[in-house]
Amino acid sequence: MKVLKIFIILFIVANFSELKSTEANDVLKNKILKNIRCLICQGQSVYDSESEFASSIKLIVDRKINEGLKEKQIYQFLREKYGDWVIFDPQLNKNTYVLWLLPLLLFLFGGAIIYKKIILNKNNKI
Amino acid sequence: MKNKFSLFIVVIFLSFCFVILYKGLNTTNNYTPKTNEKKNIPSFKTRDFYSNNYVNSDKIFEENIFYIVNIWASWCVPCRAEHPLLMQLSKNQSIKLIGLNYRDNFNNAKKFIDDFGNPYSKILIDKDGTLGVEFGAYGVPETFLIDKDKNIIKKFVGPINQEIVNEIKLIIK
Numbered sequence: 001m002k003v004l005k006i007f008i009i010l011f012i013v014a015n016f017s018e019l020k021s022t023e024a025n026d027v028l029k030n031k032i033l034k035n036i037r038c039l040i041c042q043g044q045s046v047y048d049s050e051s052e053f054a055s056s057i058k059l060i061v062d063r064k065i066n067e068g069l070k071e072k073q074i075y076q077f078l079r080e081k082y083g084d085w086v087i088f089d090p091q092l093n094k095n096t097y098v099l100w101l102l103p104l105l106l107f108l109f110g111g112a113i114i115y116k117k118i119i120l121n122k123n124n125k126i
Numbered sequence: 127m128k129n130k131f132s133l134f135i136v137v138i139f140l141s142f143c144f145v146i147l148y149k150g151l152n153t154t155n156n157y158t159p160k161t162n163e164k165k166n167i168p169s170f171k172t173r174d175f176y177s178n179n180y181v182n183s184d185k186i187f188e189e190n191i192f193y194i195v196n197i198w199a200s201w202c203v204p205c206r207a208e209h210p211l212l213m214q215l216s217k218n219q220s221i222k223l224i225g226l227n228y229r230d231n232f233n234n235a236k237k238f239i240d241d242f243g244n245p246y247s248k249i250l251i252d253k254d255g256t257l258g259v260e261f262g263a264y265g266v267p268e269t270f271l272i273d274k275d276k277n278i279i280k281k282f283v284g285p286i287n288q289e290i291v292n293e294i295k296l297i298i299k
Contacts, residue, residue: 052265060259081261086157
């Protein structure tokens, strides 16, 4: 009887762990799908879209996750097929330097102006 | 004097922004696939249309000739338009046509082939559209030209026309 109990507990625990692992996969899958642009309906993500292209991509992503590929590798795979455009979150490369660095430059520039003004004001008061 | 100068700078800056944004309104920013990129053919495994057995990609692209991979479906209207041109291409000895039956019903697809003729030396089934993704396609019809080194050298999105057929014939000569 005791053996049976232990067996049942082990069985349940084993099942739970499996449930957890698929849950983690689903979270990852949804995260990836929300970041992929549907190429048929281009304002939408694959996650939101019902088009044939989107459903194929969903299957592909699912398969790649099961094959053990990391998030970045899946993006890389899709990028090779369809170009940078297919990922919503732009990568830092020679085409996107301006996009990534311009806000930072503007921020520093603005900051410098404000800093100078404050310093100048203080100097004037004295 | 200093005020006038800063006003001048602001006006210049704003008109610069205006021109950039106005130009941005006129350019379409849709996905346009690169059609001249050299890529290796993906390795895959899928079912054969007639025998329903699994076939491997290295088995399909075995011979040392040019290949065309054409994605088609019986429900796709432009596929009907390009079909006579595919029939014309299939008569060429130095090229082999592989059909990729995209998200289709077997009976409909078979009827399509029976009615219009079969230009393909082999037809593969792409039931869920994932094989099309491996090739980098995003719809039907799409046509890929594969050279003797097993690279995709050209991709034609949409139905092929006489001009494209002439271009293909020029390349495979």
